[in-house]
Amino acid sequence: EVQLVQSGAEVKKSGESLKISCKGSGYSFTSYWIGWVRQMPGKGLEWMGIIYPGDSETRYSPSCQGQVTISADKSISTAYLQWSSLKASDTAMYYCARMTGGWAFDYWGQGTLVTVSS
Amino acid sequence: QSALTQPASVSGSPGQSITISCTGTSSDVGSYNLVSWYQQHPGKAPKLMIYEGSKRPPGVSNRFSGSKSGNTASLTISGLQAEDEADYYCCSYAGSSTHVVFGGGTKLTVL
Numbered sequence: 718e719v720q721l722v723q724s725g726a727e728v729k730k731s732g733e734s735l736k737i738s739c740k741g742s743g744y745s746f747t748s749y750w751i752g753w754v755r756q757m758p759g760k761g762l763e764w765m766g767i768i769y770p771g772d773s774e775t776r777y778s779p780s781c782q783g784q785v786t787i788s789a790d791k792s793i794s795t796a797y798l799q800w801s802s803l804k805a806s807d808t809a810m811y812y813c814a815r816m817t818g819g820w821a822f823d824y825w826g827q828g829t830l831v832t833v834s835s
Numbered sequence: 836q837s838a839l840t841q842p843a844s845v846s847g848s849p850g851q852s853i854t855i856s857c858t859g860t861s862s863d864v865g866s867y868n869l870v871s872w873y874q875q876h877p878g879k880a881p882k883l884m885i886y887e888g889s890k891r892p893p894g895v896s897n898r899f900s901g902s903k904s905g906n907t908a909s910l911t912i913s914g915l916q917a918e919d920e921a922d923y924y925c926c927s928y929a930g931s932s933t934h935v936v937f938g939g940g941t942k943l944t945v946l
Contacts, residue, residue: 752935754881762873762881762924764935776934812880820928820935821871821886828880 719743721826736799739813746794747771750816757809805835838936846944852913857925865906869928872910920945
């Protein structure tokens, strides 16, 4: 069974750093892109970027480029999303999802709620 | 403002059919047959319902169907059921610079 299990909820202050994780199981982790999707409170889905764990190639949305870093450790089948300096506007639910060859996201993690206070 | 335009809300009675539109541009929906649709119930992760415009993943009811005409993709749900009440999002590949764009989402109410 394909599963993506994300790390738990985080409460941080503006300016702090953060790294959240997404562990894949039940499939070949290095053979599928993993994407990150943001959902701000009461809002829609926003694509942030993707990584191919096989070679760590990454692609970012123009709005997220330079704001976050996506990485992966294929030895432990885990992808990461990190911030060096959080802002209150980063408060959101963050989902990881496996991407198919047709640019669709077929399996999703349960989400990680990040709350940033100013 | 989202890159793809969806109606904010649609509604229908049980047993009826509804269609949700997703309007993009010639740079995304119009250029690629790579539109996907997601269902999201409150407090839950999104679920893939349609991919590559009209394909259904295993386990998704055949009451859900997708299509495209020009720059507009559509999701049709036939034989509406109470459990179909949720938010629905379209998504499209948008080329090598932007990569992926989502619609703003549509809230489906089953009356």
